[in-house]
Amino acid sequence: xxxxxxxxxIAQTSRxxxxxxxxxxxxxxxxxxxxxxxxxxxYTLFPYYWAFxxxxxxxxxxxxxxxxxxLDFTYYRQLIDNPVFMGSLLNSAYVxxxxxxxxxIIGLSAAYALGRIEFPQRRAVLMVVLMISIFPQVVVLSxxxxxxxxxxxxxxPSALILTYLLSTVxxxxxxxxxxxxxxxxxxxxxxxxxGCSHFRILMKIxxxxxxxxxxxxxxxxxxxxxxxxxxxxTFTLTDENRTVPVAIGLIAGTSRYEYPFGQIMAASVTxxxxxxxxxxxxxxxxxxxxxxGAVKG
Amino acid sequence: MASVSLESxxxxxxxxxxxxxxxxxxxxxxxxxxxxxxxxxxxxxxxxxxxxxxASKGAVKIGGDDVTDVPAxxxxxxxxxxxxxxxxHMSVARNIGFALETLGMAxxxxxxxxxxxxxxxxxxxxxxxxxxxxxxxxxxRVAIGRALVRQPEIFLFDEPLSNLDSDLRMxxxxxxxxxxxVLKTTMIYVTHDQSxxxxxxxxxxxxxxxxxxxxxxxxxxxxxxxxRFVAGFIGSPRMNxxxxxxxxxxxxxxxxxxxxxxxxxxxxxxxxxxxxxxxRPEGLRLVSEADGRIACTLERxxxxxxxxxxxCRITEDTVWVVRLASAPSSDQIGKTVGLDFADxxxxxxxxxxxxxxxxxTPQANAEAREP
Amino acid sequence: xxAKLARRDHRAAWLFLLPVVAVILLVAVWPLSRTFFFSFxxxxxxxxxxxSMVGFDNxxxxxxxxxxxxxxxxxxxxxxxxxxxxxxLGLAIALLLNEMIPGRGLARAAILVPWAIPVVVATKxxxxxxxxxxxxxxxxxxxxxxxxxxxxxxxSSSLIMGVVIFxxxxxxxxxxxxxxxxxxxxxxxxxxxxxxxDGIPAWxxxxxxxxxxxxxxxGVAVLFRVLDALRMFDLSYVLAASNExxxxxxxxxRDRLISFQELGIGSAASTxxxxxxxxxxxxxxxxxxxxxxxxx
Numbered sequence: 036x037x038x039x040x041x042x043x044x045i046a047q048t049s050r051x052x053x054x055x056x057x058x059x060x061x062x063x064x065x066x067x068x069x070x071x072x073x074x075x076x077x078y079t080l081f082p083y084y085w086a087f088x089x090x091x092x093x094x095x096x097x098x099x100x101x102x103x104x105x106l107d108f109t110y111y112r113q114l115i116d117n118p119v120f121m122g123s124l125l126n127s128a129y130v131x132x133x134x135x136x137x138x139x140i141i142g143l144s145a146a147y148a149l150g151r152i153e154f155p156q157r158r159a160v161l162m163v164v165l166m167i168s169i170f171p172q173v174v175v176l177s178x179x180x181x182x183x184x185x186x187x188x189x190x191x192p193s194a195l196i197l198t199y200l201l202s203t204v205x206x207x208x209x210x211x212x213x214x215x216x217x218x219x220x221x222x223x224x225x226x227x228x229x230g231c232s233h234f235r236i237l238m239k240i241x242x243x244x245x246x247x248x249x250x251x252x253x254x255x256x257x258x259x260x261x262x263x264x265x266x267x268x269t270f271t272l273t274d275e276n277r278t279v280p281v282a283i284g285l286i287a288g289t290s291r292y293e294y295p296f297g298q299i300m301a302a303s304v305t306x307x308x309x310x311x312x313x314x315x316x317x318x319x320x321x322x323x324x325x326x327x328g329a330v331k332g
Numbered sequence: 333m334a335s336v337s338l339e340s341x342x343x344x345x346x347x348x349x350x351x352x353x354x355x356x357x358x359x360x361x362x363x364x365x366x367x368x369x370x371x372x373x374x375x376x377x378x379x380x381x382x383x384x385x386x387a388s389k390g391a392v393k394i395g396g397d398d399v400t401d402v403p404a405x406x407x408x409x410x411x412x413x414x415x416x417x418x419x420x421h422m423s424v425a426r427n428i429g430f431a432l433e434t435l436g437m438a439x440x441x442x443x444x445x446x447x448x449x450x451x452x453x454x455x456x457x458x459x460x461x462x463x464x465x466x467x468x469x470x471x472x473r474v475a476i477g478r479a480l481v482r483q484p485e486i487f488l489f490d491e492p493l494s495n496l497d498s499d500l501r502m503x504x505x506x507x508x509x510x511x512x513x514v515l516k517t518t519m520i521y522v523t524h525d526q527s528x529x530x531x532x533x534x535x536x537x538x539x540x541x542x543x544x545x546x547x548x549x550x551x552x553x554x555x556x557x558x559x560r561f562v563a564g565f566i567g568s569p570r571m572n573x574x575x576x577x578x579x580x581x582x583x584x585x586x587x588x589x590x591x592x593x594x595x596x597x598x599x600x601x602x603x604x605x606x607x608x609x610x611x612r613p614e615g616l617r618l619v620s621e622a623d624g625r626i627a628c629t630l631e632r633x634x635x636x637x638x639x640x641x642x643x644c645r646i647t648e649d650t651v652w653v654v655r656l657a658s659a660p661s662s663d664q665i666g667k668t669v670g671l672d673f674a675d676x677x678x679x680x681x682x683x684x685x686x687x688x689x690x691x692x693t694p695q696a697n698a699e700a701r702e703p
Numbered sequence: 704x705x706a707k708l709a710r711r712d713h714r715a716a717w718l719f720l721l722p723v724v725a726v727i728l729l730v731a732v733w734p735l736s737r738t739f740f741f742s743f744x745x746x747x748x749x750x751x752x753x754x755s756m757v758g759f760d761n762x763x764x765x766x767x768x769x770x771x772x773x774x775x776x777x778x779x780x781x782x783x784x785x786x787x788x789x790x791x792l793g794l795a796i797a798l799l800l801n802e803m804i805p806g807r808g809l810a811r812a813a814i815l816v817p818w819a820i821p822v823v824v825a826t827k828x829x830x831x832x833x834x835x836x837x838x839x840x841x842x843x844x845x846x847x848x849x850x851x852x853x854x855x856x857x858x859s860s861s862l863i864m865g866v867v868i869f870x871x872x873x874x875x876x877x878x879x880x881x882x883x884x885x886x887x888x889x890x891x892x893x894x895x896x897x898x899x900x901d902g903i904p905a906w907x908x909x910x911x912x913x914x915x916x917x918x919x920x921x922g923v924a925v926l927f928r929v930l931d932a933l934r935m936f937d938l939s940y941v942l943a944a945s946n947e948x949x950x951x952x953x954x955x956x957r958d959r960l961i962s963f964q965e966l967g968i969g970s971a972a973s974t975x976x977x978x979x980x981x982x983x984x985x986x987x988x989x990x991x992x993x994x995x996x997x998x999x
Contacts, residue, residue, distance in 0.1 A: 054400065057406075069804060069805070073806075075813075075814075076809070083820065148719035152712050154716040169981075171934040176957060177966060177973060178738045179730075180751075181751060303820075311819055311820070314815050321815065322881055325878070382900055384899065403899070405899050419894060420894075421916060431902055
């Protein structure tokens with residue numbers, strides 16, 4: 036390769052413009068990147084901000100386009116006086132919390148088996164769980180209808196807890212399985228040598244360590260249950276049994292031109308503020324949960 | 333011309349300063365090794381030369397051109413990573429030739445160059461394999477091949493052998509040395525292993541906490557370390573140190589230390605008073621207590637077959653290692669013995685770590701003669 | 704491990720699985736099979752116990768319904784365009800968020816906001832913003848002089864599908880961003896450093912290194928999104944429940960079931976939806992498997 040030394044042209048021709056060129060280019064690129072980032076921020080945050088702004092304007096002001104909130108909270112007061120809305124908040128809370136708790140318990144139990152015990156049908160069960168989460172909700176409507184009626188739960192929020200399990204249980208199972216697999220084998224091996232039962236291993240060793248995983252999964256499951264629309268729309272009939280998404284979805288004025296947008300925006304902000312607060316507070320956990328299921332799977 | 337200059341280069345990440353004011357000149361064709369303990373900044377410095385990390389202050393020049401603001405892709409250097417950083421989804425052939433694709437070379441020209449390099453590095457039978465199917469040593473060769481094929485002016489190696497088994501390391505060390513002999517391009521090599529530095533380098537740069545402790549040939553660093561850090565870092569097993577105190581009054585011109593040490597020692601250059609002495613294991617001899625300069629207890633002997641080391645405890649927290657000519661009889665273990673050494677074998681250090689040149693020793697005289 | 708210990712383990716495993724199996728049987732398998740069963744009957748919702756078997760008549764009636772095919776077309780158009788835009792946009796934003804730019808932490812958090820908002824709420828907010836007389840979008844457009852009067856986005860039959868796609872993109876691009884970003888961060892940065900030092904220009908780094916290495920992550924994200932998009936209900940329903948231009952197959956099936964009270968035909972339509980989703984799922988999973996087998 037001695038002749039290669041003579042061919043040093045390759046390195047030299049690929050160089051270089053004066054250093055000032057690169058300095059300028061770096062600044063321009065960085066400027067464009069920050070500009071793009073600002074665009075992304077506006078794109079994601081402006082609609083919610085606008086909803087808040089709109090919800091605080093009153094009357095005719097609503098139809099003008101001032102960008103700052105007018106800070107008139109009439110609509111919010113109206114909401115508090117609206118029994119349907121307040122009732123729906125309670126219904127949603129009841130349903131979402133119950134569903135989340137149930138799914139976490141069931142999912143954790145299943146995750147222990149699927150993540151820590153070797154048994155021949157393990158992959159098959161995981162496949163089935165995954166397939167269930169692909170079900171279009173519509174396809175179980177007929178059967179669900181029958182089931183709900185038979186249990187006497189029609190038009191009761193408790194019916195929703197049952198139906199939501201269809202979406203939340205496979206979800207929590209899958210994500211908790213991914214999480215529980217992260218723990219090293221050694222954790223249990225010591226306990227097995229001591230003769231611990233599987234149940235004790237789960238409760239005394241793994242459970243204390245799974246706080247963050249349960250939190251992430253729980254938050255995601257809660258959001259899933261809170262936002263659900265199709266089943267809530269179909270299985271509750273009267274106003275006092277509705278959940279929040281349906282209540283908002285069905286707010287209507289007497290005519291198209293009397294759409295109470297102000298009130299709708301106030302409702303939207305109210306309903307989503309706690310969600311957004313939780314999401315922003317726990318964003319690392321949430322991202323971990325979402326990506327754990329997808330990337331590892 | 334592929335010389336490299338670093339002028340007052342500093343780097344800090346937030347409030348944490350990693351490199352503090354480094355000045356260095358590397359000549360065209362030189363093999364320079366950056367060596368130092370973990371966290372000393374040697375990899376960061378290498379990356380600054382490459383352009384992968386931007387210096388916070390100071391200038392980087394290659395061949396006389398100021399490249400401080402020039403991006404890495406335009407500097408004409410090649411970098412071999414510790415983790416090899418091969419493209420996992422490409423074959424060995426494509427990995428090696430990928431950079432050439434950018435230069436717009438014809439496919440035949442590229443594959444010819446690639447096979448030449450592959451043959452030279454003995455990976456030509458692996459051309460269609462993926463990196464995950466190769467052993468560590470093979471991956472390292474491919475990484476070197478990828479750098480080689482670009483015929484860069486400067487080769488940068490970031491601890492390339494750290495992930496290999498020791499016998500493989502020996503082999504690859506020889507290959508890299510041979511590579512430098514043939515290509516004669518400038519090479520900068522980073523390692524934490526001082527024996528790699530000693531065997532490969534034309535010159536060694538010893539770094540500690542982001543500062544250059546000393547720059548010199550391996551022989552210079554071994555025989556004439558500037559300070560306690562370099563003295564303790566270069567050489568394996570490392571130099572033995574002992575805290576001493578200079579005597580006054582009637583005993584002026586002598587130092588005293590644990591193990592009944594008392595010897596004449598006068599500084600010939602103006603530094604602080606002598607606080608420590610150092611002697612390399614190979615400069616010590618195990619003798620009877622009466623014949624030795626330092627009294628100690630022989631605690632342990634290690635027999636490595638071709639080498640033997642004795643561990644002698646002088647104080648509660650000082651143990652000196654002696655290279656023994658032959659294995660001593662086991663009945664000496666636990667007994668008090670003496671350590672002897674020639675005057676020319678001892679190094680003296682001031683309280684701030686700087687080496688104190690001693691009057692009357694061949695070292696001092698040699699150094700006095702140096703410009 | 705001895706056979707006896709293994710057997711005990713298997714028994715324990717199934718005990719732990721009991722709750723989830725019970726739930727699956729109760730909430731998934733049973734209703735699904737009842738739906739299949741009802742597909743072959745002519746039952747009605749007001750009195751499900753009175754019916755007779757009609758073979759494949761229901762299935763044929765659905766296929767012969769023009770509305771069904773409109774719904775299929777809507778669903779497929781929506782799915783393909785939505786997922787294409789979300790993937791591209793998600794990839795772009797993920798690449799942006801992967802760079803060390805000031806404010807990227809803020810952007811990463813902000814990204815989650817559209818995803819956290821319930822579909823219903825998001826739809827209402829955008830509906831308000833796109834209002835032809837008072838919506839802020841129209842105000843901005845007329846202010847810029849692009850149009851002289853507000854566009855009736857949701858009233859126009861040609862534009863409303865665009866609105867649906869737009870809102871869906873706004874809500875679910877964050878999901879794509881998160882998944883792709885996670886995939887990006889799995890790639891060792893030294894690979895990009897190696898490419899940079901070797902003189903490979905940015906576009907070629909993206910095309911030949913980033914993109915191929917992201918294929919698994921993008922594949923999974925696309926799979927999830929496609930299956931979700933095929934089942935879409937909330938968005939179209941809340942925006943324009945009775946508008947045929949945005950009716951999806953889920954809305955069609957539910958309409959037959961609930962509005963027309965046709966238990967039999969509704970179930971048949973639901974079954975068709977199920978088959979459609981299953982079919983697409985199998986194709987995509989098969990493609991992903993082939994991809995992985997080919998060895999990325």
